[in-house]
Amino acid sequence: MVDRTASDPIVGRVLDGRYEVGDRIARGGMATVYEAVDLRLDRPVAVKVMHAGLGDDQDFATRFVREARSAARLSHPNVVNVFDQGDDHGTLFLAMEYVEGRTLRDLLRDEAPLAPARALALLEPVLSALAAAHAAGLVHRDIKPENVLIADDGRIKVADFGLARAISSDTQHTATSGVLIGTVSYLAPELVVDSVADARADVYAAGILLYEMLAGRKPHEGESPIQVAYKHVHEDIPAPSAVVPSIPDYVDALVARATARDCDHRPADARVLLHHVHRVRSALDAGMRTDPELVADLQPPPSVEHTREHTREDLAEVLAVPPSVQAEPPRSPAARPAARTPSRPEAMQPTPPPPGRTRRRGPLVVLLVLLLAVAGGGAAYWFGVARYTTTPSLINLSETAAREKVQAAGLSLTVADRAYSETVTAGSVISTDPRAGSRILDDGTVEVTLSLGPERYEVPALRGESEERARELLEEANLDVGDVTERFHERIAEGVVIRADPAAGTELRRDAAVSLVVSKGRKPIEVRDFTGRSADRAETALTDAGLDVERTAEFSDDVPEGRVISQNPNTGTLYRGDTVRLVVSRGPEMVQVPRVRGVGVAEATERLEAAGFVVRTERSDLYVGLEYVVSSNPGQGSMAPRGSTVTLTLV
Template identity: 60%
Template sequence: MSSDRRVPGAAVPDPMIGRLLDGRYLMGPRIARGGMASVYEATDTRLERTVAVKIMHAGLGDDDEFAARFVREARAAARLSHPNVVAVYDQGDEHGTVFLAMELVSGHTLRDTITKESPMSPLRALALLEPVLSALASAHRAGLIHRDVKPENVLIADDGRIKVADFGLAKAVSADTQHTATKGVLIGTVSYLAPELVVDGKADARADVYAAGVLLYELLTGKKPHEGESPIQVAYKHVHHDVPPPSELVPHIPPYVDALVARATAREPGLRPADAAVLLHQVHRVSHALANGVREDPDLTADLAPMLLSRDLGERSDTASDMWDADEMAALMAPSPVREDTATYPAALPPPMQPPPGAPRPAARPREPRAPKPPKAPRQRRPRRSRRGPILLVLALLLATAGGGAAYWFGWARYTSTPGVVGMTQSAAESKLDDAGLSIDYADAAYSETVPAGRVIETDPEAGSRILQEGTVTLTLSLGKERYDVPKVKGLTEDQAQDALLEVKLSFDETIEKYSETVPAGTVIRSIPESGTTLRPGASVDLVVSLGRQPIKVGDWVGDDYDDAREALEERGLVATVTSEEYDDTVPEGDVISQEPRRGTLFRGETVSFVVSLGPELVEVPSVTASGVGAATAELEALGFEVKTEESGSYIGLGYVLSTDPAAGEMIPLGSTITLFLV
């Protein structure tokens, strides 16, 4: 029985385990497998550290277009330096095995946390979501879109650090031509796909915002917002159904948390936050309200989700009434009580109570008999009752009322909340601020990767902040995406070309050296991308720099057939020429006797000279028949032949030549041997 026969049902060994990938990464056990790649624990033998190596599945890695896009996006992702992003160390391709070396995070995924803890409190859910949004915001500022935000791509280390994985990979397989790059397969986990990705496969940073909103819903409820028997059904619901309010499953969730989920998961991209940084700001506002115990905040709710929530929010209330109930406000405004036996009534007490009209008065005390009147003393005037007490009472009441009113006015009533206008057009923002009674000022316009030109990037103060009524809100408008054209660098030196790139805020990446027959050494031939290509600031540009004319190896052709040498040299771009042809007793006819130059290199179009052999020089055999052996031998040797004698079959001892071999008249090389047959 053969020893390599496989037992039915036995596991097939993973050929990747134990392999030294790219001469550097010693592959260990597989720790994860997804639709596009598998992840292995590996040892970086060069730096002696443990890493995670992601291996693209063979079908994707064999696609040249995908592999090229993956390399570019992996390079861009490696430039992300953020504490909440899994670091990318290296990328390579070893004989079709496309791989990515990354930071290894020991711990678990957010999926495990959702399984164990959900539904969780809004504060806990936002605390888990905040580092995810911080990582996405960093990527969005760099012009990267994740496109596969899901719990499985959020890693939680054993020490509590939260990191987002797979930056760059998702975009590499799902750019504007994602369907062709992946053989028509829609990339991304269907439960977290934004509607625009389902419809046409194209999206921007708001697709990540949508996925983060779905993630928040799942943290709050423990369930996905859209479920179905097949991925197609789930995708259909993303397009045609709003994400329901989390409070439908968890009733104690405040309305403004529902509003936050509704804003992030709006089916229309224009109603969502422009990018993760804007959503992160809104999360901070909601977290602050939750931390302060605010149950209802209609202003915050309306600001987060105008026209989106179907919940009956009731009448709008001032922020003060959300922070303080009526009894607490009354207690703060009321004067302090004092003892009843004080001589005067302070502002804290009401005047002495009088019996209500119509009530019986107390009975009069009976008079006692009068005593005889003593002699009249000089009459003294009764002291007049002081009016100071009531006056002080009125003054105290007025002061208390004025002080409380002033405190309320200066501390609260004269303030309002800054409306949210980020993402609006200039005219819409001006209209909303004007309706709120606020003045408008403008800061210098700024570029934005996510907010279209003419729309609001940010406000000062921020949305939801307290601002004086009729105060001023400073708007920063978007100039759109900051883009620059690659300058013309052909014909410049490498240093000059790098300076030209820096002048337009582009980054020099690497020099690609290439031989050129027309461009002098050290001069730029072209750029990659080509001149005139529009790029965002900081984008990398490669320079193709001339090495000058390419040297061509001549080779040693002595002893070889000249025709073969000529053909080979002409294919290399050199010219072969025969300067002379010579007889040579040792070199066959047509072969090379010598060449110039014998070795080294030449440049295209230069000449190699050859001396070609005509073979040995031929001489005609003279006729020596009937000559004496001595005379015949002398004649032949004089011509350069070797002579040998033999007796013929009719030899009688005369010593004359009967015949020769070769025969007379044949052309033979000098030095050949001629046999004389004697008679």
């Protein structure tokens, strides 16, 4: 939850003239994190500000600056990105990616314990981030639920690589000024005892994280940090199934492997642990309630106590906790006093055997009984135990390595089968018969199943095939038909595949779905009637619809110039590239008015009608009955529409 602290002097500041600081998000031992806005790029960021006064300590300041450089080296989708680092008048800060959502701690508080499948699904991206860090030579050293961010869109990111350091000889010590870096509930034993860390310390913390998700609580608890640290050093992490009995045995074994107190018994880094997680998830997906072979392969050897008993003072020195506030570490129960054996009274003493022949025969009988017992015991040992040995664990070994290991055990190896596997590389052992840890006769044979690698099938070429044939080809390729989408296509006939997704040649798992896009044939175009409308607009609309347009022009006394006189076709359905013919009006035909001035009305009328005009006459004010034309309207020589009226004025 965001802590809106009005009195915080950092809230409201603009750091380095760029980052406007908003509400406080979280506060840690070394720095406080705020919401902020990058004013230059106008984007939300998270700003981590070192506590006041720590910037004056050169060691702390150096480590804080190194945080930016170390984290900036990581580019991974599950790592919170570091954008910038700066010093604003003595205030050291980092600008980081802002992840809107909640932490794994919030999720555990609301939903724990989690089902094994979900817990492993949450752990996988954390291990992916750590694997990238370990490959870059960095150790996080503070893996805990508070540093696992779950975005609202489901993305998981690991935050606060501020404690990560390069894995080198001069940066192995985890204590700075006597203060151990990290959270005590997730500290590996070697960190507590020897103050050194490598990638296996992150593996241990990830194992504790997994336990907490599965069990809904931390594995070791105490009244003080020293008690918790003492338990991490001297006690194995309990099986989560002790809290949730439904958890499979191989999940218990995974937790035990990751949290082995001897770091040499843990996976070497997060990449190796991630491989084990994939194997366990495969067993879960297969619905296996138990898997002795996987358990035997994952279960670490029993932990051996350290040669020196670490006292609370030892741990206090590493953790920098005053001894006065430490609780006494748990003690072993006191030895019970031996019980006294009462002396037997004489009445209970055995009666001596009678003298004579019976006494001499007694030792012979006893000797014979002993010989028979020894012979029977030897036979039983030979036939029941001595002739047998234990089948070695061969899972994930190559055939050559498995054969060498079997032969070293005095056994022989036979390849009984080969099968596909999503988790075991091609040529390596998937399973054995007998299983690992089972009894097998000396000189016996171990039958192994070798991996063919992941089962993959190529998407066949489907373009140009009918939908029915495409379905047959996918079935032959051990693939399924996914979504089928129909689309118009101008060149591919109806019912024929346009394309497939994924494309031809892509390798997919068995029964994976391939989506098809199938042609609906040419797209029909409904023809609109543009008669009487603007010819230019009609042509634009028809062309945009994919049709060709042919235009011819004619004079028209009825249709204005530039408008459509007729259209063919003017209704129905066409297809792209079909032709629509438009007859466009040129307006009425213009004709020159003939010369009629000074001509008799009869001749003038004849000339005008021959030119296509309608004649109308009127008398002038000086009319005397001569019937000669003195003027015309429109005037002679001007242009007028054919069929229009010419008025003659007579004298």
